[in-house]
Amino acid sequence: MTASTDSLQELITPVQYVLWDLDGPICRLFAGRPAGGIARDLVHKIDALGLGGSLSPAERARRDPHAVLLRVGEQHPGSDLVVELEEWLTRQELTAVPGARPTPYADPLIRTWTALRVVSAVTTNNSARVAAAYLETRGLAGCFASLYGRTGDLGLMKPHPYSLRRALTAMGADPSRALMIGDSPSDYAAAAAAGVPFLGYARNEEKAAALVDAGARPTHIVADLSHVRTALLAQA
Structure with missing residues (x-):
């Protein structure tokens, strides 16, 4: 699924601030070790700490460690x-x-x-510490004004708009002039709650379908960030 150049130009023309999710749009953080394995290890650790009753069978089978952690935090x-x-x-x-693994064309787009x-x-x-460490490896740290990640209050993780609102406040940004780039329904929900336009990155049809089901516009979803850069350069 790839948005047209016209739809991308319409979306990005007003943009003066970009809010990036890390794992997905910027990189595949767990490329060397699938997130599903981390989630399973997390469930085992939860069991060892005596908190296994917090998780339903479906939650124990989740491949997303953040979702597992959020449930226990709740x-x-x-x-x-x-x-x-x-x-x-x-x-x-x-x-x-x-x-x-860097997401293709993320570095040049940034x-x-x-x-x-x-x-x-x-x-x-x-964790914001993880974002800082990754960006340093790519020489991109200077491209970001601020980094907002998990806090001790897990209830403030996306889909809560807390991190987006903190970033907008720090940058003095009008939400209508900002853009959130994310790859999950929780990214879309956080952007909607913060009043920020959303661009979905979906590296496969399953992720694209999940974004559409969450409410994202199909014309604002891309499988290739090079198309965003092309649209950006066309208006520069």
């Missing part, structure tokens, strides 16, 4: 054990950074927006 808010689980996941994410004086921030459910 059941045990503020628990020291949840803090321990969050720190464990952060360590797994940091370990994954050296094997992370650099192009920076050259055009568009201000970027990361708004992710990963």
Whole structure:
């Protein structure tokens, strides 16, 4: 699924601020170790800590470690054990950074927006420490004004718009002049709640369908970020 150049130009023309999700639009963080394996290990750790009853059979089978962590956080808010689980996941994410794979054309798109004086921030459910570590490996740290990731309050993870609103406030940004680039329904929901236009990145039809089901416009979903850069350069 690829949006037309016209629809992309219409979407990005007003943009002065870009809010990037990390895992998906910028890189495949767990390219060297699939996220499903991290999720299974997290479930085992939850069981070992005696919190296994917090998860339903369906939740135990989830391939998304963030969803698993969020569910336990909802059941045990503020628990020291949840803090321990969050720190464990952060360590797994940091370990994954050296094997992370850049999303095709993400680096040049980020650099192009920076050259055009568009201000970027990361708004992710990963740890901000992980975002900083990854961007440093790519020489992209200077392209981002701020990085917002998981906090100790797991209820503020996307789909909550907390990280987006923090970034907008820090940049002094009008939400209508911003753009969220994400690859999940939670990214779309957070953008909608914050009043920020949304561009979906979907590397396969399954992810595209999930975004559409969540409410994203099919004309605002791309499978290839090079099309976004082409539309950006066409109006520069």
